Amino acid sequence: GENVEQHPSTLSVQEGDSAVIKCTYSDSASNYFPWYKQELGKRPQLIIDIRSNVGEKKDQRIAVTLNKTAKHFSLHITETQPEDSAVYFCAAPIDSWGKFQFGAGTQVVVTP
Amino acid sequence: DTGVSQDPRHKITKRGQNVTFRCDPISEHNRLYWYRQTLGQGPEFLTYFQNEAQLEKSRLLSDRFSAERPKGSFSTLEIQRTEQGDSAMYLCASSSDRGHQETQYFGPGTRLLVL
Numbered sequence: 001g002e003n004v005e006q007h008p009s010t011l012s013v014q015e016g017d018s019a020v021i022k023c024t025y026s027d028s029a030s031n032y033f034p035w036y037k038q039e040l041g042k043r044p045q046l047i048i049d050i051r052s053n054v055g056e057k058k059d060q061r062i063a064v065t066l067n068k069t070a071k072h073f074s075l076h077i078t079e080t081q082p083e084d085s086a087v088y089f090c091a092a093p094i095d096s097w098g099k100f101q102f103g104a105g106t107q108v109v110v111t112p
Numbered sequence: 113d114t115g116v117s118q119d120p121r122h123k124i125t126k127r128g129q130n131v132t133f134r135c136d137p138i139s140e141h142n143r144l145y146w147y148r149q150t151l152g153q154g155p156e157f158l159t160y161f162q163n164e165a166q167l168e169k170s171r172l173l174s175d176r177f178s179a180e181r182p183k184g185s186f187s188t189l190e191i192q193r194t195e196q197g198d199s200a201m202y203l204c205a206s207s208s209d210r211g212h213q214e215t216q217y218f219g220p221g222t223r224l225l226v227l
Contacts, residue, residue: 032214102154
């Protein structure tokens, strides 16, 4: 079955530095890979996603890269700000009906 | 608010009691998902629906758990004879099978504490 590994589990960065989170998966039933941000006590919110017909996608300070051959995808946050502090989850599709397996999450702490 | 809503937001119950949670998806979404999330973990799939049809139920889900979506709109998740290990955040998400069908939008969750 699908196995999603996410690293690191915690990430502490200085404000203004970059943060990179990586996920690997064992298999994929579709071509869609989302990233969610979850602040303490709040719902997971989609921040960016990528479909496998592209290798990279950017949205302001956030970017995602996908390597389907190697079966890994990464989230890049540049010029980090304190409000970027949260838990970030990657997800990989298990079937074509929208069933996902989520990574265990990365706690990102941005220190001023 | 036209997003996914869940009710109640918090539930405290005693071991052995039954609880029921409700999820109202985004109105035009025909797919609905239930997840469970414990501290320090990602959402764990429980079950999902396409309209009123339940497509799959996780093997991790015991027979004490049941979910329904009778009219293809809102859904309920019932836990019978609750155990302390059921304490978790129960998240609901919805998506559409049109356009960017894979994008799931989450509700605020119901936090369950079993004493």
